Amino acid sequence: METLLQISNVKKYFKNVKAVDGISLEIDSGDYVALLGPNGAGKTTLIEMIEGIQNPDSGEILFYGSPFRKSERSLRGIMGISLQETRFIDKITVFETLDLFSSFYGVRDRTRPAEVMDLIGLSEKRDSYVMNLSGGQRQRLALGLALINRPRILLLDEPTTGLDPNSRREIWAIIKGLRKDGTTMILTTHYMEEAEYLCEKIIIMHEGRFIAEGSLDELRERYGSVEVLEMT
Numbered sequence: 001m002e003t004l005l006q007i008s009n010v011k012k013y014f015k016n017v018k019a020v021d022g023i024s025l026e027i028d029s030g031d032y033v034a035l036l037g038p039n040g041a042g043k044t045t046l047i048e049m050i051e052g053i054q055n056p057d058s059g060e061i062l063f064y065g066s067p068f069r070k071s072e073r074s075l076r077g078i079m080g081i082s083l084q085e086t087r088f089i090d091k092i093t094v095f096e097t098l099d100l101f102s103s104f105y106g107v108r109d110r111t112r113p114a115e116v117m118d119l120i121g122l123s124e125k126r127d128s129y130v131m132n133l134s135g136g137q138r139q140r141l142a143l144g145l146a147l148i149n150r151p152r153i154l155l156l157d158e159p160t161t162g163l164d165p166n167s168r169r170e171i172w173a174i175i176k177g178l179r180k181d182g183t184t185m186i187l188t189t190h191y192m193e194e195a196e197y198l199c200e201k202i203i204i205m206h207e208g209r210f211i212a213e214g215s216l217d218e219l220r221e222r223y224g225s226v227e228v229l230e231m232t
Contacts, residue, residue: 001028003064004153004184005050010059012045012208019045021208022059027184029152034195035188037205043188044084046205047157050186051081077105080151084158086142090131094122097130098144105149112148120144120174136167143174154178154185160194172197192216 005027012020020042027033035043048054050061052068052075061068063075088097098113109115117123120140125133133141139159146154156175160168168191175185175198189195195202196216203213212219 001030003027004029004031006060006062006065007046007050008060008062010046010049010056010061012042012049012054012057018208020049020056023208023210024059025203025210027186029184030179030182031201032179032185032199033187033201033203034199035186035203035205036190036192036195038190040207041205042208043205044157045208047155047186047188051079051155052076077149078152080146080149080154082142082146082154082156082159084161086138086145088130088138088141091129093127093129094133094141095126097141098148101145101148107149112150116144116147119147119177121170134167136163136170139163139167139171140174143171147178150181152182152184154183156185156187158188158190161190168194 003026005025007023007025010020010023011018023042023046035046037043045054049056052072063071068075092100094117095113098116102113114123117126120143122137122140122144125137130138130141143156143159146156154175159175160171163171172194175187178185185199187195187198200215201213202216202219204211204219212223214222
C-alpha cells in the first residue's frame with residue numbers, strides 16, 4: 001500500500017493554546033480516517049495544516065514524501081476540500097457553480113459538472129439558484145465542489161453538522177460510494193455513529209493530541225467505553 005500522507009511531530013500553538021501538540025500519523029492511499037473529538041480538540045487546525053491553509057510551528061507534513069510547499073500547485077490539484085461552512089454565490093445556479101469550480105481546477109472534461117450533479121443527487125436542481133437550496137442540498141453541493149477534480153484525497157471538516165438525520169445519511173451514502181474509486185479521506189466529526197459508519201480507522205483527539213486510535217471494535221476492546229474517551 002502506498003503512503004499518501006505522513007505527519008511527523010506537528011505542533012501549532014496560538015499564544016497559550018496548544019491547538020495541535022506533537023501529532024504524528026501515516027495515511028495510506030484508500031484509507032478512510034475519522035478525527036473525532038469535541039470543539040477545541042484541534043481537529044480543524046490539523047486539517048487546515050494538511051490543506052496548506054496554515055503552517056505548522058514545527059514538525060513536517062509530507063505528501064508522497066514531498067513537503068507541501070515544494071509541490072503546492074500539483075498537490076492542490078489532487079485535493080478535494082469541504083470546510084465547516086461553504087459560502088456560495090447565491091444568484092447562480094447549481095450547474096453554474098459546479099462549472100465555475102471545474103474551471104478553477106482546469107478540468108477539461110466538460111461533462112464533469114453534470115456527472116457530479118448526478119452523483120450528489122442534485123440533477124433536478126440544475127437550474128435552481130443556490131440561495132433556494134435547503135441546508136442538506138447546500139451540503140451536498142459543497143461535497144460536489146470537493147469532488148469536481150476527482151481528488152485522490154478528500155478532506156471533509158464536519159460535513160454534516162447541523163443537518164437532520166435524513167440529510168446526514170444522504171451525505172454518508174455519497175461519501176461511502178467514493179471508496180470504489182480508491183479515494184482517500186480524512187473526516188472530522190462530532191458523531192461517533194458517523195465515524196463508525198464511514199471509516200475503518202478512528203482517531204480521538206483531545207486538547208491537541210491523539211488520545212486513542214483504531215477501529216471502533218479495537219477502541220471498545222481496549223478502553224471499554226469509547227463514549228468516555230469522547231468526554232475526556
